[in-house]
Amino acid sequence: xxxxxxxxxxxxxxxxxxxxxxxxxxxxxxxxxxxxxxxxxxxxxxxxxxxxxxxxxxxxxxxxxxxxxxxxxxxxxxxxxxxxxxxxxxxxxxxxxxxxxxxxxxxxxxxxxxxxxxxxxxxxxxxxx
Numbered sequence: 001x002x003x004x005x006x007x008x009x010x011x012x013x014x015x016x017x018x019x020x021x022x023x024x025x026x027x028x029x030x031x032x033x034x035x036x037x038x039x040x041x042x043x044x045x046x047x048x049x050x051x052x053x054x055x056x057x058x059x060x061x062x063x064x065x066x067x068x069x070x071x072x073x074x075x076x077x078x079x080x081x082x083x084x085x086x087x088x089x090x091x092x093x094x095x096x097x098x099x100x101x102x103x104x105x106x107x108x109x110x111x112x113x114x115x116x117x118x119x120x121x122x123x124x125x126x127x128x129x
Contacts, residue, residue, distance in 0.1 A: 023078035024102060026055055029085065033107060033124040035065075040121075050107075050124060064089040064098060100124070 035048040052062040052074075060074035064087060074087040083102040088095060094116050100109030107124040 023081060024083040026060075026076045026078065026083060028102065029060065029076070029083070030055060031129060032127040034127050035107075035109075035122050035124040037120060037122050039123045048122075060085070060087075065091060065096070 033050040037046040054061040072088040077084040098111040
């Protein structure tokens with residue numbers, strides 16, 4: 001019985017030390033996301049839209065904030081066993097640098113507008129289509 005316990009402990013230890021990680025599948029980003037622009041205020045109804053329409057290599061295309069605002073230079077990174085994304089957008093009032101990561105079904109992101117002197121922190125839920 002003791003040998004069985006030792007063997008099970010060794011197998012568990014080996015699988016923990018194996019070091020192989022599964023990078024998340026970037027395809028889970030494809031679709032529409034409802035962005036809560038002020039997640040700290042539960043009474044606020046300030047929402048925007050991100051729609052990721054196409055993945056190609058480490059890049060992606062779509063819209064950010066509202067219809068007509070095209071994602072520029074969308075990039076994906078899956079290092080550290082997490083799915084990260086970054087993009088640039090422009091809506092006529094300035095350029096926006098956005099970065100996000102995926103965790104537990106949500107996107108957690110920030111958008112920095114240099115010309116408008118602000119940094120927005122947001123979360124997004126995927127919209128069922």
